[in-house]
Amino acid sequence: MRAVNFGIDLGTTNSLIAKYDNNKVQVYKNPIGQKETLASVVAYRSERILVGDKAREYLAKDAMNVFGGFKRKMGTDEKYYVVNLDENVTPAELSTLILRELKKFVPPTENVEAAVITIPASFDSMQSNATLKAGLDAGFKEVFLLLEPIAASLAFFNASSTVEKPNGYWLVYDLGGGTFDVALIKSTDEGLKIADHEGNNFLGGVDFDFAIIDKIIIPEIIRQTGIENFEEEFRVKYGKYEMLYYQVMYYAEEAKKELSQAPATVIEFGAILNNTNYDFHITITRENIDKIFTPIVNETIKLLHKVVANNGLTVSDINQIILVGGSTFLPQVREQLTVQTGIPLNYSVDPTTSIAAGAAFYAGNKYFEPDAPAVTSIEEKIVDDLLATVDFSPADVQVDVNYTNSSRDKEEVLLITSNGELDNKYYRISRSDGGFDTGFITLKSKKTEFLPLIPGINNLFVLSVYDGDSNEITSLKKEIAIQQGMYNIDGQPLPHDICFEVDDVENKTTKLEVIFARNSLLPQKRTLYREISKTVKKGSQDTIVINILEGDKNSRPSSNLTIGCIQIEGKDLQSDLIKGSDIEIQIQLTDSRVLRTVVFLVMTQQEFKNVFSVSEKQVNIERLKEQFIQLENELIATVRQFQFNANTVWEIQAIALLEELQSVKFNLLKLKEKDKSDEKYVIAERVTRISQEYDKLGGNERIAALIEEYLYAKDTLLQVINMADFEKEELMKMYHKIEQAETAFIHSKNVSAIDNKLRQLSDLHWKALSNNIGFLITRFIEYKGYNTDGFKDYTAAKPIIKMADSALEKEAYPEFRRHVFSISSLVKTSRANNYTDFKGTGIG
Amino acid sequence: MANKHYISIIRLLRHCGIGYDGELSVSKIKKQLNVEFSYSANGYIEVDVYTYNKNNVMEELELPIFYTRLRYHKKI
Structure with missing residues (x-):
């Protein structure tokens, strides 16, 4: 086993590669240009592919063949059409090219076989798996994924600064080029733990650029040119303003960077619009962008507050906010964070390199099985051949050691595993300063040793193996280095x-x-x-x-x-x-x-x-059809509810979702399980998206309304149960069962969960009513008033009605109740049951 | 927690050769198990038909009533 050691920050805007070596992290520089960062941009020229800063230069000149920002599209169906190739490329393929280029940063003498690649904490499995695939396609034998906030934490806590880092809670605020993560970190004497996180994979630096385009540049172009449908045309994919779109994106990004330092800047560019030449000079001030950036920054702060509150904490429980990611250089971000949270900000880590450095720290403790070492030179081959002739190590003994190479503790454990002929073999471990020596210990298939560490230094130990005559078997010698005082991470949390x-x-x-x-x-x-x-x-x-x-x-x-x-x-x-x-x-x-x-x-x-x-x-088509029908019914019920409550805005939004859903109904219903087309994936994606949008409809206001409705329904139900004449105890048990889970689903702020509980309350409400004599009598009178058409089988219902009458007269209520239930099952109901043919999953 | 079904930790301690009689140091046990988990091929340790994963084992060790639970498991 060999330590991975290489860490990669595969960023939306820039990517980096770093290596953990001898308790230090080195960020590699591009041999061309000596920059640490590689722009995450790929340009397809007529005969070659450019990657990085060179490619970025073509962004404004040849936008149709240059691609950036594809990290946000990893794991999606998105494809980019390359004019020069006349074919599509996927975000994962573009990422593969970036990773291959990064490998070139590392001198050829170092064999980069495995790497840790970072991903945003909120990446779903599709996105993370696409990243994994990109890494393997780039030629790495093994790829480990690491969540970006963990990498940032390792970089911050292991940075050799004099800043005090007391145990407790910290927030890592990572606002990158395209994604945002906020993670709650708990630091203890034992190490670091990710307590929780929130994030948005579509919130980052490019959204500030889009804001400048939307709110300043487009209105200015329209004002100067008078082209009314300009905005609409400007957004059309592969439309007539495609080139201008990418040029403007470039200028917006440059303006954003300049405004981080200066109070104002001017964007100057020329364009031919509707056969007229225009020269644009657009002045943008800090004041302008303060206003348009605030909603984006607020979105990140909302997530920050959410992660703090969800863990039962307040801002006063947080030591500091650690700023990571290029977009945290924006003054608006720092100002709003200070004003809205009051938590001290920490910008001691380099926002640009910290993710790569943290990934390398993590890689230092991650192991993989390497390929047989390749002989790189004739000299080495000669030495190897010579060594092969000398029997330094009996071939029948192998010794392996496993340990963590950084620790906050005073001692660290070493696991020694051996196999082969172990009789009459001994090992001895000593520390380089002579302060620790185990003496000779019999070698066994598995042994553990606790190694004492000197604080604040790199502790070097040597494990030597001896035969029965006390001769050292030099080839089995192992060197062990453990840096005391450095933080480690327990493991990676599951994001969903x-x-x-x-x-x-x-x-x-x-x-x-x-x-x-x-x-x-x-x-x-x-x-x-x-x-x-x-x-x-x-x-x-x-x-x-x-x-x-x-x-x-x-x-x-x-x-x-x-x-x-x-x-x-x-x-x-x-x-x-x-x-x-x-x-x-x-x-x-x-x-x-x-x-x-x-x-x-x-x-x-x-x-x-x-x-x-x-x-x-x-995708399973039958299951998809059932999910579709369930969602459609829920949406129909919600539209009616909004109509009843005269909530026109939500009603319009719900109708729009319903119409969008129903637009694929015909295609879905005709789909067969063996359908070869992509249709089922397209429809499944739409159903998932609409379902998620339906959950979000009305935002916090709808959640608050639903919670209020739930609490009201609960009070009413309690009254109805108290008035029940039968099964009161049983009903009360069911009521408490719903109530027990209350805290969890109310805090989940999930519409679906609260809606589901409301339905359960409603079902129990009807059950309670059907155990109330007064209600049963009212129902019975109602049924008696029905004509023959009101029943599914009037001939069967008629004698039961008679028996119910007689039971009521005798005040034999349990019998009366039984008869009313029987009658109700014979009454025609207007409620359509769409699930009569429910197939489900087959798993109970 | 919904995602774990409890399996006695004693079997795992015995499998890894970690003593659980006399005075115990949870911190030392955690260290030993951490290195055992990182040494295992998939990150799990399989003992007979039981699978131990690091998350559940560490949560068990961090419980304030760990010693009480261990005593109870030693009895049964």
Whole structure:
């Protein structure tokens, strides 16, 4: 095993590579131009591909063949059309080129076989897997992913500054070129822990540039030219202003940088618009941009407050905010953070290099199995050949050591593993200053030793192995270096909940069950034992669907991203699978979030294994259709509710979502499971997006209204239960069950979760009413008033009505109640049940 | 927590050769287990049919009632 040591910041605007070596981090410089940063830009020239700053120079000149900012599109279906190639390239392919270029920063004598690549904390599995793929395609044998705020924390805490770093809570505020992360870090004597994080993958430096374009440059162009539809035309992809669009983006970015230092700047450019030559001179002041940047900065501060509040903390509990990312140079960011949080800001780490440096610190403690070392020179080959002739090490003994190379503690553990012929072999560990010596200890297959550390220095130890005659076997000698006083990280937290979809047969829908909770440390492995909820006949077309989703456990399944889907059809079975039989589902999530599943059907003794493709989307059409119908019904109900409450704004928004959803209904319904086209992915994406937008509709105001509605419904329900004449105790138990989970779902601020609880309250409300004699009498009188058309089977209902009358007269209420229930089941209902043919997942 | 089903830590301690009788130092046990987890191929340690992952083991060790739970598990 060898330490990875290389860390890469694959940024939206710039990328860097650094190496951990001998307890120091070195950020490599581009051999051409000697800059540490490589612009994350790729230019396709007629006969060659340019990467980095050279490519960036063509951004304004040849926009159709130059690409930047693609990090934000990783893991999406987005493709970039390259005119010079006449073909499309993906964000992952562009990232591969950046990574290959970064490898060239490292001298050829150093073999870069593996690397740690950083990703934003909020990247979903698709995005992180696309990054992983880009790394492997760039030629790395092994790639480890690291969340950017963790990298920043390691850089900050391990920086050799005199700034005091007391134990407690810290915030890492990482506003990069295209993404934003805020992480709550807890520092203790043992190391660092990521307590929680929030982020937005579409909030970063480029959004400030877009703001300058939208609010200043476009209005000015329209004012000077009088072209009314300019803004509309300007935004059209591959439209007539494509070149101007990229030029303006370039100028906006330059203006933003200048205004960080100066009170005003002028953008000057020429353009031919509607066959007229224009020269634009647009003056932009700090005051102008203060106004337009504030909403963007506020968005980041809102997330900052959220992460603090969600962990039961206040701003006074936070030691400092550590600023990371190029966009934190903006004065507006620093001013607003100070004014709105009052937390001291810390800009002691270099916002540009800290992520790469932190990644290298992490890489120093990450190990991989290297390829056999390549002989690089004739001299080395001669030495190797000579060494091969001398029997320094009996070939039948191997010794390996495992330890952490940085520690805050006074001692650190060393794990020694050996195999081969261990009889009569000994080891001895000594510290270079002579202050520690284990003496000779018998070598065993596994041993641990605690090594005492001298504070604040790099502690060097040597492990020597001896044979029975006390002769040292020099080739087994190991050098161990542990830097005392440096911080380490416990592990990487999971950014989202990982759930699987199970049937809620009673409500003819599905729900999410958590497999791995957000913020659990990776890697994770778990085996679930469940029952099959429907019979699947051998050879039939029935299917069991194991859907693994990433997102928020409180939301409806359709709002989540499917990261794994296993379908077991009747034709895959060796015998019938009977309802109620057992299913074992083993789920593994690696450090780099690669998902592996093993499903075992106990009844048929069959195993199904899957390692999910890094970028492949998983969709089951039948499940998608059911999710669609559920979402459509919820939207219809919500539109009616908004109409009832005369909330016109939300009503319009909900109708727009409903119409957008329904626009794909025809295509979805005609889709067959074996459809080869991309249609199912397109529709699945739309359903997920609309479901998420529906959750966000009305924002905090709607959540507050729903919470108020929930609390009111709860009070009313309690009164109804208290008036119940039957099953009062049972009803009360059900009421308390809902109430118990109250804190969690109210704090989740998730519309779907609160809505779901409201529905449960409503169901219980009806149940309580049906146990109230007064209500039953009212219902009975109502049923009696129906004509024959009001019943599904009037002949059956007629004698029951008579029996109910008689029971009521005798005041035999339990009997009366039974009869009213029977009558109600014979009454025609106007409520359409869309789930009569509910298939679900088949997992209970 | 929803994502963990409890498995006694004793089996793991025994597997790693970590003593759990007499006076214990949680900090030392954590260090030993940390290095054991980083040494394992996938980041999990499998003992018989049981899988231990670092997250759950460290959470268990950090519980204020860890010693009480350990005593209880030693009895059973």
